[in-house]
Amino acid sequence: MRISTSQYFGMNVQTMDDQQATLAQLYQQLSSGVSLATPSDNPVGAAQAVQLSMQGTTLSQYASNQNTALASLQAEDSSLSSISGVLTAINTQLVRAGDGSLNNGDRGSIATELQGLRNQLMGLANGTDASGNYLYAGYQASTPPFSVDAAGAVQYSGDNGVQFVQVTSSRSIATGETGNAVFRSISAAGSSPVGAGSASNTGSGVLGNVSVTNTASPTNQHKFQIDFTSSTTYTITDVTAGTPAGPAQTFAAGQAISLGGESVTISGAPNGGDSFTVTPAAQSSTDVFANLDSVIAALQTPATSASGQANLTNALGTALTQMQNTLNNVTTIQTSVGGREQEIEALQAVTQSNSLQTQSNLADLTQTNLTKVISQYTMTQYSLQAAQQGFSMIQKLSLFDYIGG
Template identity: 55%
Template sequence: MRISTSQFYNQNIQTMDNQQSQLGTYYQQLSSGTALTTPADNPLAAAQAVQLTMTSATLTQYQSNQNSALSSLQLEDKTLSSVTNTMTTIVSELTRAGDGTLNDTDRASIAQALQGYRSQLLNLANTSDGAGNYLFSGFQATTAPFTNAVGGGVNYQGDNGIREAQVTDTRQVATNDSGSSVFLTVPAVGTSPVAASAASNTGTGLIGAPSITNPAIATNADNYTITFGGTPAAPTYTVTDNTAVPPTTTAATAFNANTPIALGSGMQVAIKGAPAPGDTFSVTPATTPQNSSVFATLDAIISALQQPANNNPTATATQSNALTTAVSRFQNSLTNVTVVQASVGGREQELQALQTTTRTNSTQTQSNLADLTGVDMVTAITKFEQTQSALQAAQQTFVKMQGMSLFQYIGG
């Protein structure tokens, strides 16, 4: 078969072009460390690489969300620890205020201390993060949640919104708790009913904390009023269940300070001293609004401790009852804060576990992507050198063959 000069040139040039192109590909792989420079290099691997890249980006975003959520919860946890410490100190002050040896000056001093602790609680309730977002404002993150209300208590400026972070494909974690759920409400479970006396009482009756005799009785959660009648020498009382429809009232019963008063069939309360006819006492669920605001409770007891009571049995009884009520309310609020903090701690632990899992998955994804797209440097260098040597040989051969001609031999 005859090979024309043009064929000879075309074949050699095509060979060198192919080798030059292959050499460029190897060089690019070596310089970039990536085996897949274009999808055409390996379409199947390229498709898998796209999927792995998307997965890696998603995991990176989840890691960012987890870190942000954990930071928010850690700040809330720290704040709630301070709230718990302050409230525990307040309970101690309330217990000290019940010491019968104290005088008006002593109680006024305690009231002043409680006012300082109240300010601490309000500052903690208005805690914000470094970006100016308030922890307990719900969705109203840029609005301070609490302001003092005229006449006592606070106004809540936030809402009940719960901010959530997407931390996995199928899991969202709450990163905050609303101020109303922390400072203005208490749970029905784990708390105790609250006993109180009417401010208008004129006797010296002292009501104690209610006791549950049968937890299974539904009427334990009802609202009761105890009304005294009869005469100072022969007092009687009636018990009204205000929750029943219509309200029910027991028959008048002779009062005996040594006999607890039954409230329905599952609860009772003791009243000591000498209640006067017309005096009333109440026992209400812990969840009742007047029982569940930390700040309203504090304001009420501060006001009670500032009232003179020396040598005044009625005023002394009123103060003692106010202390009993305040301690019950505060213990319930403290229970609520503890429950919320436990929930925050549970979410922190979950996020920390998710962080470990996400880091592991991200590392594995990156490893798979590197295996798929990365260059085997030893193999790539070997192929580069082989192709380079072959190209050099082809170039030298082409140069020599260019000089070959029949006319050289004729002329020789």
């Protein structure tokens, strides 16, 4: 195969043009710091870069969502701690009110203190997060969830919607609880049956704490009523089943009265017509504000007789159990909130690690490796200079230089 002078010149010029183009491309990478400026630079790498960029954007959004969810949960956690503190203070006052040495004026003062604690609880129930959203309003986050009606009763105007935030591709986390869940419900675990005496009792009978004698008994979820037909005889009715729970029995003060899988004692001297109830926690009144209003009213009622003192003692015992159930519910919710906080913090660490790895992979594809590119630039520059020098020497040669020597 013969190569003409024009072909030879053309090949050398093309080679030097290619080397100059390579030098220009490498110089552009060095000056800009970007090795993948257009898809044509590396089509496969460009596709990977688009995918990594989308992944980075998604991870960034998840990180933002995690920060938002964590802030909401931390605000709720702080609020629940304050609520627990108020409920504990209420319980302390209820125990104090049971001191038999107090007079009606003393109990009236305690009622006033309880009213103040109720107002504190109301303020916490209408608490907001850093964004001004009401913590316990459900989806109605821009409206106060609790208000007082004309009769002085607390009403809930929020809903039962629970806000969720997507924190990973496969995990959404609840960022709050409703007012019903916190202030008008109780936890199934750890709550106690609620004993109560009728406010119309005329005797001095006082209902004691309910003891569970058989945790497996299905009747533990039944409501029972103890009715005194005389001062010495009583009957028990399974209100839930709607049937008598055995024949009439003889009363002895302080003796255990069996109620299926539970038992209770009554001290003092009940009169005929007096009645007492034992209600499963979930079936009793679980509205903390209504329960507080009830015991405040009982404390404001002068106890001027043995029956009045007994009714007050029964009301205090009922309120103490109700408040303890509410406190148990708040503690259970706070434990759940703390668990979600820990989960988000763990997810934040994972998301940050994935984001850093994605950024590193994207940088490897799109950013200039200075050491590598400088080396390539230097080698290409040397090659171009050698080609230019060689071509310059060869093009000066002529056949006449070898004739007539």
